[in-house]
Amino acid sequence: MSKEPTAEPAAEAEAPVPEPTATDPASATKDTAPEPLSGEERDGPVSETDALRSLADGVGHEAAERSEALRAGAIADLIAQRLNADASGTRIGTLALFNDTVSFGGGFHTAGGRPYGTPAGLRSAEAALPFASQELAEFTDLFVQPEGYDEALGGLCEHRLLVLTGPAGSGREATAVNLLAEASALDGGGDGGCHRLLEPAVMLEPGWEPPVKNCGYLAELADGPSGVGEFAAAFGASRAVGAGRGSAGVRQLASVVTSLRASGCHLVLTGGHDLAVAAAGPGGETVARHALTPVDPLAVLERRVLGHSEDPDARAELHVLIESSGTAGALREQPAARHAVHLASVISAGGDVAAAVAALRDPSGQVRAWFDQHREPEALAFTLASAVLEDSGYLTVAEAAVKLCAALTPPDLAPPDLRFRDRLGYEQHWIQLQAADSGPAVATGPMRVRFRNALLGQVILVYAWSTLDGRRDAVLEWLRRLLSHSDLEVRARAAVAAGVLTWADHHYATHRFLTTWAGSTSWPLRQAAATALGVAGNRPESADAVWGLLHDWACRGSSAYERRLAGTAANAAGGILGRHSPDQAVAVLRSALDRGDDWGTLPSVAWGGVHLIHQGQAGPLLDAYLDWSAPQDLSPIVVKTLSAFVFAASRPYEKPSDGPDATGRAVVPGVPLLLSDLPRHSDRLAELWARALARRPVQDTALVALREWVTSYADRCPGSLDAIGTLLADVAGRPGRHRERLLWWLAKWANDREHPSANAAALHRRLERDS
Numbered sequence: 057m058s059k060e061p062t063a064e065p066a067a068e069a070e071a072p073v074p075e076p077t078a079t080d081p082a083s084a085t086k087d088t089a090p091e092p093l094s095g096e097e098r099d100g101p102v103s104e105t106d107a108l109r110s111l112a113d114g115v116g117h118e119a120a121e122r123s124e125a126l127r128a129g130a131i132a133d134l135i136a137q138r139l140n141a142d143a144s145g146t147r148i149g150t151l152a153l154f155n156d157t158v159s160f161g162g163g164f165h166t167a168g169g170r171p172y173g174t175p176a177g178l179r180s181a182e183a184a185l186p187f188a189s190q191e192l193a194e195f196t197d198l199f200v201q202p203e204g205y206d207e208a209l210g211g212l213c214e215h216r217l218l219v220l221t222g223p224a225g226s227g228r229e230a231t232a233v234n235l236l237a238e239a240s241a242l243d244g245g246g247d248g249g250c251h252r253l254l255e256p257a258v259m260l261e262p263g264w265e266p267p268v269k270n271c272g273y274l275a276e277l278a279d280g281p282s283g284v285g286e287f288a289a290a291f292g293a294s295r296a297v298g299a300g301r302g303s304a305g306v307r308q309l310a311s312v313v314t315s316l317r318a319s320g321c322h323l324v325l326t327g328g329h330d331l332a333v334a335a336a337g338p339g340g341e342t343v344a345r346h347a348l349t350p351v352d353p354l355a356v357l358e359r360r361v362l363g364h365s366e367d368p369d370a371r372a373e374l375h376v377l378i379e380s381s382g383t384a385g386a387l388r389e390q391p392a393a394r395h396a397v398h399l400a401s402v403i404s405a406g407g408d409v410a411a412a413v414a415a416l417r418d419p420s421g422q423v424r425a426w427f428d429q430h431r432e433p434e435a436l437a438f439t440l441a442s443a444v445l446e447d448s449g450y451l452t453v454a455e456a457a458v459k460l461c462a463a464l465t466p467p468d469l470a471p472p473d474l475r476f477r478d479r480l481g482y483e484q485h486w487i488q489l490q491a492a493d494s495g496p497a498v499a500t501g502p503m504r505v506r507f508r509n510a511l512l513g514q515v516i517l518v519y520a521w522s523t524l525d526g527r528r529d530a531v532l533e534w535l536r537r538l539l540s541h542s543d544l545e546v547r548a549r550a551a552v553a554a555g556v557l558t559w560a561d562h563h564y565a566t567h568r569f570l571t572t573w574a575g576s577t578s579w580p581l582r583q584a585a586a587t588a589l590g591v592a593g594n595r596p597e598s599a600d601a602v603w604g605l606l607h608d609w610a611c612r613g614s615s616a617y618e619r620r621l622a623g624t625a626a627n628a629a630g631g632i633l634g635r636h637s638p639d640q641a642v643a644v645l646r647s648a649l650d651r652g653d654d655w656g657t658l659p660s661v662a663w664g665g666v667h668l669i670h671q672g673q674a675g676p677l678l679d680a681y682l683d684w685s686a687p688q689d690l691s692p693i694v695v696k697t698l699s700a701f702v703f704a705a706s707r708p709y710e711k712p713s714d715g716p717d718a719t720g721r722a723v724v725p726g727v728p729l730l731l732s733d734l735p736r737h738s739d740r741l742a743e744l745w746a747r748a749l750a751r752r753p754v755q756d757t758a759l760v761a762l763r764e765w766v767t768s769y770a771d772r773c774p775g776s777l778d779a780i781g782t783l784l785a786d787v788a789g790r791p792g793r794h795r796e797r798l799l800w801w802l803a804k805w806a807n808d809r810e811h812p813s814a815n816a817a818a819l820h821r822r823l824e825r826d827s
Contacts, residue, residue, distance in 0.1 A: 101651075101653055104692070108757075132590075133587070135548060186251050208220065216323065222348030237250060264311075275325045329481075389486075419511050423515045430483055444549055456538060460530070460531070554573075557588075602633070630666070635672060646684065684697040711723070731770075767816060781819050803820050
């Protein structure tokens, strides 16, 4: 066995080859528990000793928090990747309109654009407006009957009054007009046409009679508790249902039915969830009720384009156009019948179908229209909770929405009776409940909340943040609380949402919450700030501002707060930002690391380097480490750099729990990625190992890391022992006393009395043979 020399030539400027002692550095490091890094939370420079102890300990005094925060960050990175991949194939094209003035003033309107309220004194014939013959033809000529149409028709003929309910966009108006036309024809005396009641509440007044006899009437109530006016309040669609007003309204309809029979008329009352609930209460048996099942929008489009034609060639040609133009996907996202009618008109006119589809799939207009109609805290709360926590379970989203709703609502003596699921199809048509691996949910069990369009969540967040000025503080505080949620997935999604808000207005977000989070003593908050910047920085329009902010934080002073800012910058640089801009990332790491005698940022920079390697950017990082340690002296930047390298070589790789790893290659979980990927970077790694093994104080931790490679990780990673042998042969062949050092330590590990290493013995024989 070779003997360990006592010293190396002074010209090498290396640390001496270790003398054989009773305790090797590996056991010394393990047996001596380092003190927590107390300097982390004090102002002024942190000493080299404290920093190296913290690094040797792996994570320092915040091990548990850092571990959970990093797991949440990994989940957030995967969410952000899917968000930026834009799987829907669309782009947000009109977000600039969110800077315009948004008004919630004025009355709400029916689908036909007519206001519910009528001027004082408007009664009788003036409160009913007949349908024009062209309008009736538009509804009836190419109508596609929904499921259960005959049942609804029978109920209308029998009771004279039908309560027709269904989600917005399900074709309630068209179905009602067709039902009225057929009921009048079957009755034999309906010659008065079809009329629209402009003020449905009129019919509840004592002594009401239809203005025109022998005809059909359509009364429409808008969805949502704030949009139905006087009639809805009497009929129980407001929050006062529990006071008994709903059942009273239903009982009042009995006299309406009597008047309809006496006048030879039929009436269809259409609405959403509130109307359906009220009509199902006491007294509802006096009227017919039917819950409308939406018609397949593709069937509507086909009927509008082809009419009643049975030409198979024309149908096949239309289907090719539907698929190639993205029409099918657009109608899956927005299945309202009116969208199918619009696209059919474009196709029939020979217009630009692709442009029409792109305009329909742009979520900006859809979001603004929804917010113009819905101001109630319960509706806003569930929408914002879904935008933040999309693809989470329904109960998780509902719980977050309840808390946000409470923040947006004046306190009550008792918690509000919120039932978000019941209202989803009526006022949240863009949200669907799906089982984790199947289509829309029809049964019980845990369901996940998803938007029909992949971009809707982003646009909703940006819109709400930009326009709901009085509620911004409540939303931000609620989002902040989500970042400390016990569910890591919730924390990750909240961090991504903060990134979307940062993208919307980088300057405001930086001064409003990002800097505070980045300098916080809480690891989850610092991780959230790093993730948010990663999401925002991947947008071309905000990338420069984000990198500028990270460089500014990295160059700050030596107070504890400023070190935390620099640490957050290093964390962000090692995340998804570094994956796409590795040169910028290593520049941020260098700025954060190069602080002279202040070593306080070393742990954060070392972790940033590990993350950058795990993002598939080991090459640029190793090149930077080679450049920074090129002087090979005992200057702080050299020792810090080599310490960061040894730390990266020591950290086992944890594959993300969901989706592929960021490296894009086959790696071995639980093994340092630099070992799994050793052949790709053999020259760089050989030089860095040589420098680390020859420099104290880095030498001690480098020997610990190398021993783990040889004695533990090599057995878990197929082919790695040969790769380590090639690496050590390269190191041993370099100028200096590398060969003697390696032979001495390999022999020591091979002959360890408690844990002898066969791998170390094999590598020792190989080095001796090669010499």
